[in-house]
Amino acid sequence: MIQLDQRQLGTTGIVVPPLGVGVWSWGDTGFWGYGSSHTRDDISLAYKACLDAGLNFFDTAEIYGGGESERILGECIRKEGRPVIIASKFAPLPTRLSRHALLNALDASLERLGVGAIDLYQIHWPYTFLNTNSLMDALAQAVRSGKVRAVGVSNYSAARMRQAHARLARHDIPLASNQVHYSLLHRKPEKNGVLDACRELNVTLIAYSPLEQGLLTGKYRVTNAQVIPMVGPRRFIPAFSAARRRKMEPLFEVMATVASARDKTIGQVALNWLIAKDACIVPIPGAKNLRQARENAGAIGWRLTDEEFTKISNATAL
Numbered sequence: 001m002i003q004l005d006q007r008q009l010g011t012t013g014i015v016v017p018p019l020g021v022g023v024w025s026w027g028d029t030g031f032w033g034y035g036s037s038h039t040r041d042d043i044s045l046a047y048k049a050c051l052d053a054g055l056n057f058f059d060t061a062e063i064y065g066g067g068e069s070e071r072i073l074g075e076c077i078r079k080e081g082r083p084v085i086i087a088s089k090f091a092p093l094p095t096r097l098s099r100h101a102l103l104n105a106l107d108a109s110l111e112r113l114g115v116g117a118i119d120l121y122q123i124h125w126p127y128t129f130l131n132t133n134s135l136m137d138a139l140a141q142a143v144r145s146g147k148v149r150a151v152g153v154s155n156y157s158a159a160r161m162r163q164a165h166a167r168l169a170r171h172d173i174p175l176a177s178n179q180v181h182y183s184l185l186h187r188k189p190e191k192n193g194v195l196d197a198c199r200e201l202n203v204t205l206i207a208y209s210p211l212e213q214g215l216l217t218g219k220y221r222v223t224n225a226q227v228i229p230m231v232g233p234r235r236f237i238p239a240f241s242a243a244r245r246r247k248m249e250p251l252f253e254v255m256a257t258v259a260s261a262r263d264k265t266i267g268q269v270a271l272n273w274l275i276a277k278d279a280c281i282v283p284i285p286g287a288k289n290l291r292q293a294r295e296n297a298g299a300i301g302w303r304l305t306d307e308e309f310t311k312i313s314n315a316t317a318l
């Protein structure tokens with residue numbers, strides 16, 4: 001039976017907490033500065049803290065850190081020895097032209113993770129020479145092989161998601177999830193039909209970058225007395241420019257008021273807002289260390305009131 005604080009991945013019967021953990025930064029040097037901003041020890045502590053808080057749903061991908069993310073996650077799983085739910089992704093690169101490419105990539109992911117099966121195997125993005133039907137047929141084959149328990153897509157539009165759902169249905173396999181960018185600062189899924197399609201088809205919307213890559217923790221606010229340097233190429237992303245961050249101040253003020261009245265942080269409020277938005281949403285914030293993992297875990301176990309939820313919603317532009 002599903003408990004109040006749990007969510008099901010689509011209609012698969014796989015039950016996850018309302019908050020997952022994204023592990024792109026685990027082993028990724030180029031974007032996230034692994035090795036300088038966080039170390040292998042930081043990751044071990046973060047992993048353990050997640051499990052201690054009941055967060056046992058981890059999202060990785062074959063391309064994160066060139067495979068390092070899967071490898072590190074696998075090491076953590078073996079070291080702690082506690083049951084977890086693993087999501088990973090196939091990268092449909094232009095050089096990958098047949099369904100065998102997916103099955104080979106899956107084997108390589110299983111090897112890096114050191115497990116016999118992946119709970120949720122997703123297509124990382126829709127742009128590829130392989131058409132959606134072929135990819136879904138390959139996913140179905142992966143399920144039949146027993147190496148994958150459930151399948152999902154990522155960055156799919158509502159239309160393409162419907163096509164994927166329909167093709168999988170021919171194999172009697174439900175589409176479990178569509179993983180898309182969704183945060184208080186990026187509410188596109190509410191406008192482009194993806195959230196509606198997830199509700200209608202009983203597909204989980206896995207919300208990536210739910211903290212807008214750190215912005216929604218409030219630590220990069222322009223009004224902060226202490227300036228925290230941004231690791232990696234984020235400083236070149238338009239959302240991180242000083243002008244854009246200045247425009248976010250009214251939202252941060254509302255979030256800070258709600259957070260302090262509840263003894264929560266701005267980041268916890270940002271994650272709770274997504275969880276409260278719809279029962280089909282599971283955000284997967286990244287955490288580089290123990291402190292971040294603990295703070296993010298504090299986004300569950302409570303709920304914004306309707307009034308707080310609306311106040312925050314109204315403070316962001318749709």
Ligand SMILES: NC(=O)c1ccc[n+]([C@@H]2O[C@H](COP(=O)([O-])OP(=O)(O)OC[C@H]3O[C@@H](n4cnc5c(N)ncnc54)[C@H](OP(=O)(O)O)[C@@H]3O)[C@@H](O)[C@H]2O)c1
Nearest residue numbers: 022023024154208209210211212213214217285286292295
């Ligand atoms: N499917 C896709 O195409 C796709 C794309 C992007 C991401 N994803 C998935 O979504 C996951 C999460 O997205 P994301 O990593 O892009 O962004 P995010 O979760 O919005 O932000 C993560 C970053 O924010 C900072 N942070 C996190 N918790 C914090 C806390 N409590 N206090 C202060 N800072 C904190 C850390 O960076 P700093 O400490 O350096 O600020 C951390 O690396 C990824 O790990 C990945 O699994 C999927």
